[in-house]
Amino acid sequence: MEVMNQGGFESGFFTSKLDKMIGWVRKYSLFQYPFVTACCGMEYMAVASAHYDLDRFGAALPRFSPRQADVLLVVGTINQKIAPVLVNVYEQMTAPKWVVAFGVCTCTGGFYDDYATVRGIDHILPVDVYIPGCPPRPETVLNGLMMLQEKIQNSKQEI
Amino acid sequence: MSDSTEVTKDMAEAQVQTPDPISKRMFLNVGPSHPAMHGVIQILVELDGEWIRKADIEIGYLHRAFEKHCESGTYTQCFPYTDRLNYVSPLINNFGFAAAVEKLMGLEVPERCNYIRVIMSEISRITDHLTCIGASAMELGAMSVFLYMMKAREYLYELVENVTGARLTISYGRIGGVKGDLPDEFEGQCRNALRKTREVLAEVDALLTKNRIFYDRMKGTGIMSKEDAISFGITGPFLRSTGVSYDVRKASPYFVYDRMNFEVPVGEVGDNMDRYLVRMEEMEQSIRIVEQALDTIPKGPTNVDPEGKVIPPDIMADLGKFGKTAGLLKNEVLIEPTLAGTQQKYHQLIRADSKQAWLPPKEKVYGSIEALMNHFKIVMMGHGIRPPKGEVYFCVEGGNGELGFYIVSDGSDRPWRVRCNAPCFRPMAALAGLLEGSQMADIIPTFGSVNMIAGELDR
């Protein structure tokens, strides 16, 4: 815990409690931008639906404008043609923003080792959570989402 | 090899070259990442108010080199790539590819296997249409319909998972058969799932078909004439909605479709409403086919009483190595759960009777040297499935139309060329013409009714 001397406040008690509260608020209201390209999109639809409900995590509403979204869910294979578009969308998002690599094609490229695919989006974007699987089972996605929530809760929040 | 790209008609460039500050035309870019959750496509439109004057479609955002990958692996290694072509109906793609290679090799598949293929293909077709209608309804504002369709799809995914082991990318087909037989409780589970699917379809029909808003948005939009559809080579529900009754399952029956009693729904006008109705009716017909197939499928394995006990595979292999083979093959081997459905008793029901293509059952592999050598010859690189030199074109009825595979073989264990003829490529080529002259808001229902699956379009 860092010690911050801010105009009379001692230790980091106030700022760390504030961080935790803001983290709690942010993790339970995630607006996702589902950048859906391929087969993983079907599992994304399954996760968002009634059976494996994403709404109970507060992450139900997709926002199709980068300005309004917090989490960029990159779902499905990213190839060289769409990579500039993905980077464009990421750069348009406002802070705080997180990136989730959904599916093994976005983590490491999967079995598409060819002239057209990007071998993992971490070559072009900073990634927070990797969810492997081809496609990942909905339970895996929910696990990944909970890991993201833990990360948001425990990180230093910039207001 | 030098490549000169001639971009003769790029609308965005045209705008730059002739900037006209008082022009009423606006260039708008819809996509590639956009709320219509069908996949990545870019539609460039030139708008005059709300009316679209010109449209251009840009594809290729999910090009994953399917054809190149098939050339670098063996025939069996192509199956995972075919799963991801039309990823909402992966079983149809698997079986289409398997049937094409079987035609090239001249293999006859057992009857029960053909029934299994028909049942699983029709279940895939239902999931394809459920996803298409669910997603297009959601884009038009009917959120509940999407959730109901996904609920029905979950029932079917559970069924597929019980049979193949995976929900979506299943790799269930093999050259010469399928990977494993149906589990014992399949019939009861299947009938139950189909009954629940019928209930969902009835609910959705009540919500959408006579709904004023849905009707106004879908009726009279995206009209395609019969002649245009044929000139674009369109097949599947899109062609059937214009009035042409062409279905590969009726025209050139494959597997056991000639024994099934089903109808092919045909539309009249060729607008979005017709396509929606054709797909809804096709789902009902698919359920009929599955029920008929379950009634008439040849019986499963006869209950063979093993004389010996059930023994683990390593012990069986050791006994074989030390020459204690007397009566060894009469034992049943304790098989790993992921290999369930491939045991000796199922074997002749689900695989073609050909040493060149099938893996012998595990009991024989662990207990006899001939089967072990056969297994080695099929699996090792350089050996394996080697169709004779030649070429074949085989098509099946995919969710969107005629899915054709053109395979050129040079006699080795790797294909020389695999070409997949994607059914949704054609309506996408026609989409630019369909959109011109309509309004901006008509893009959503028209594009939704094309059911573009990017995996198939871009391969």
Next chain:
Amino acid sequence: MAEQQLSKTLERIKGQFSDQIVDLHTSLGMDTVIVPKTIIFELVRFLRDDPDLKFNLLSDLTAVDYFKRNPRFEVVYHFYSLERNTRVRIKVPVAEPNPEVESITPLYKIANWLERECYDMVGIRFANHPDLRRILLYPEFKGHPLHKDYPVTRRQPLVGPQDSMA
């Protein structure tokens, strides 16, 4: 070699273009005709318009790279007749430097996109095509991926690390 009974389709095509055809046979139930590229446009128009043939659906248009053979490429057309429920395959061998074939876009509208894809993947140019540019790959891409000598892992990234390990 025994004289094979030709199918009706092949008889009709042979009757019209007898001296210009390279080969005709039926393999695995599919009638196949191999023709030089000079007569392809006329042949396709004949297939579409002749009242006995009526091949009104262009099922597929693709090309194959037979690497060590001369002529190196072969453009393959598959046609289907809705009324007669028959198929035919036309193959056109195309030689290596500047492979070029006449476009059939005026006859079938779908040939526009199919020929663009053929050009993109295999590098066959189509004469008189209204808009021949890449369709599945991006304009900055150099080379044609389905050539046998194009390595499957050679990447040409637009963004990100520019080496081939990307």
